[in-house]
Amino acid sequence: MSATSPRPSARDRLLDAADELFYAQGVHTVGIDKVIEHAGVAKASLYSTFGSKDGLVRAYLQRRHDDRRNRITTGLERFDNPRDRLLGVFDVLAETAAKPDFRGCAFYNASAEAHPSNVVQEEADATRAWTRQLFLDLARDAGARDPEALAAQLVILYDGSTAGARLDRGPHAPALARTMAAALLDAAT
Amino acid sequence: MSATSPRPSARDRLLDAADELFYAQGVHTVGIDKVIEHAGVAKASLYSTFGSKDGLVRAYLQRRHDDRRNRITTGLERFDNPRDRLLGVFDVLAETAAKPDFRGCAFYNASAEAHPSNVVQEEADATRAWTRQLFLDLARDAGARDPEALAAQLVILYDGSTAGARLDRGPHAPALARTMAAALLDAAT
DNA sequence: ATGACACTAGACAGACCTGTCTGTTATCGT
DNA sequence: ACGATAACAGACAGGTCTGTCTAGTGTCAT
Numbered sequence: 001m002s003a004t005s006p007r008p009s010a011r012d013r014l015l016d017a018a019d020e021l022f023y024a025q026g027v028h029t030v031g032i033d034k035v036i037e038h039a040g041v042a043k044a045s046l047y048s049t050f051g052s053k054d055g056l057v058r059a060y061l062q063r064r065h066d067d068r069r070n071r072i073t074t075g076l077e078r079f080d081n082p083r084d085r086l087l088g089v090f091d092v093l094a095e096t097a098a099k100p101d102f103r104g105c106a107f108y109n110a111s112a113e114a115h116p117s118n119v120v121q122e123e124a125d126a127t128r129a130w131t132r133q134l135f136l137d138l139a140r141d142a143g144a145r146d147p148e149a150l151a152a153q154l155v156i157l158y159d160g161s162t163a164g165a166r167l168d169r170g171p172h173a174p175a176l177a178r179t180m181a182a183a184l185l186d187a188a189t
Numbered sequence: 190m191s192a193t194s195p196r197p198s199a200r201d202r203l204l205d206a207a208d209e210l211f212y213a214q215g216v217h218t219v220g221i222d223k224v225i226e227h228a229g230v231a232k233a234s235l236y237s238t239f240g241s242k243d244g245l246v247r248a249y250l251q252r253r254h255d256d257r258r259n260r261i262t263t264g265l266e267r268f269d270n271p272r273d274r275l276l277g278v279f280d281v282l283a284e285t286a287a288k289p290d291f292r293g294c295a296f297y298n299a300s301a302e303a304h305p306s307n308v309v310q311e312e313a314d315a316t317r318a319w320t321r322q323l324f325l326d327l328a329r330d331a332g333a334r335d336p337e338a339l340a341a342q343l344v345i346l347y348d349g350s351t352a353g354a355r356l357d358r359g360p361h362a363p364a365l366a367r368t369m370a371a372a373l374l375d376a377a378t
Numbered sequence: 379a380t381g382a383c384a385c386t387a388g389a390c391a392g393a394c395c396t397g398t399c400t401g402t403t404a405t406c407g408t
Numbered sequence: 409a410c411g412a413t414a415a416c417a418g419a420c421a422g423g424t425c426t427g428t429c430t431a432g433t434g435t436c437a438t
Contacts, residue, residue, distance in 0.1 A: 025304075026217075026301065026302055026304075028215075028217055028218065028302065029217065029302070029304055104301065108297075108301065108352060108355075108356065109301040111356070112215065112293070112297065112298040112301035112302060113215055113217065113218065113301065113302050124356060128356060128357070152365055153365065153369055155349075155353065155362075156346060156349035156350055156353055156362055156365060156366055156369065157345060157346075157349060158349070159348070159349040159350075159352040159353050159356075159362075160344075160345035160346060160347070160348040160349025160350070160352070161345055161348075161349070162352075163294075163297060163348040163349070163351075163352050164344065164345055164348050166297075167296075167297065167300070167313060167317060167348075168317070173344075173345055173348075176341055176342065176345060177345055180342055180345065180373075183376075184369075187372075
């Protein structure tokens with residue numbers, strides 16, 4: 001066996017541990033010691049790799065952003081027409097929210113833990129801008145009369161059903177948001 | 190002058206300070222010492238009144254819940270027909286979100302700071318149930334064919350525009366949600 | 379005026395936090 | 409074979425956190 005896992009680098013193990021712990025318990029609640037213990041890594045490795053806890057938090061959020069982008073874009077590939085692709089965003093959300101470890105939007109959560117850390121603010125803004133642009137592109141492709149207006153409405157449905165899924169613990173809100181989005185789209189084309 | 194402020198009790202000053210600090214900076218970030226200093230109160234008074242920090246957090250959330258209920262119900266009194274009253278919930282939200290110190294839903298924020306504290310969970314659930322019932326009553330009064338279904342949709346708009354107002358820092362999302370709610374209501378009666 | 383009560387001030391214990399630093403081991407390219 | 413690199417383990421400093429405890433102050437009803 002040569003291709004079998006030559007043990008991931010300290011960096012990767014740290015990111016894995018950070019993802020799991022920060023998302024499940026909050027970036028502020030989880031201390032450095034818990035992360036390195038869970039990663040099986042020395043503290044010096046963390047600080048030589050990421051510089052500070054803030055650096056690790058930033059890397060965690062960036063990876064969350066990447067993962068989310070991939071999850072959505074690959075999730076939409078299975079659809080072959082613009083309408084389904086637009087609504088598919090809510091399908092993907094419903095799938096994600098159905099998982100037992102779903103805890104809502106990592107960016108909102110991190111941002112709510114305050115410490116007006118601009119690190120979090122920046123990453124949250126970046127992800128939000130991406131989402132808005134995604135809906136704008138999809139609305140255009142689907143032939144909406146006013147894509148900007150439709151996109152803004154879809155963002156509200158997306159945010160609302162994400163929050164609802166977290167607070168009510170289940171994918172009902174995303175499923176409902178999908179039917180609302182369908183009605184919106186039909187009225188807007 | 191006899192009726193002029195005989196200095197509020199330690200309890201009231203603690204709640205005022207907790208409200209201001211917890212909401213602005215998060216229940217986890219803000220320590221006991223900051224609260225008592227801001228309230229001008231001795232630490233022993235806090236612990237004899239509320240028992241623990243968790244007790245103070247619970248009282249803070251309960252007062253938030255009461256304030257919100259009052260804000261909404263009195264805010265709706267100015268409307269004289271069911272339709273405006275239903276949409277008025279979003280007007281009130283837009284007014285609240287326009288204030289510079291608005292930081293989103295206190296319950297979601299506190300819950301996002303984790304420590305799977307059931308105190309927070311309980312209070313959040315209570316507020317959510319109240320909101321759902323409010324929309325249900327208003328939908329019924331407005332003559333919706335399926336009040337339950339309409340209420341569920343309105344909750345999504347409410348959650349989404351609250352989150353949007355926080356993350357995008359302004360009352361645009363609530364205003365948009367109001368027009369969406371109007372369309373929903375017109376289609377459902 | 380006396381005792382109950384609400385409150386103040388602040389020291390303290392014990393835990394936990396971030397970040398630094400020392401010293402050791404293993405792997406790899408040359 | 410050797411030096412660089414990456415990683416390990418863990419002690420330590422300095423700070424902050426919650427919660428407890430002692431001791432003193434002011435007010436009010438009896």
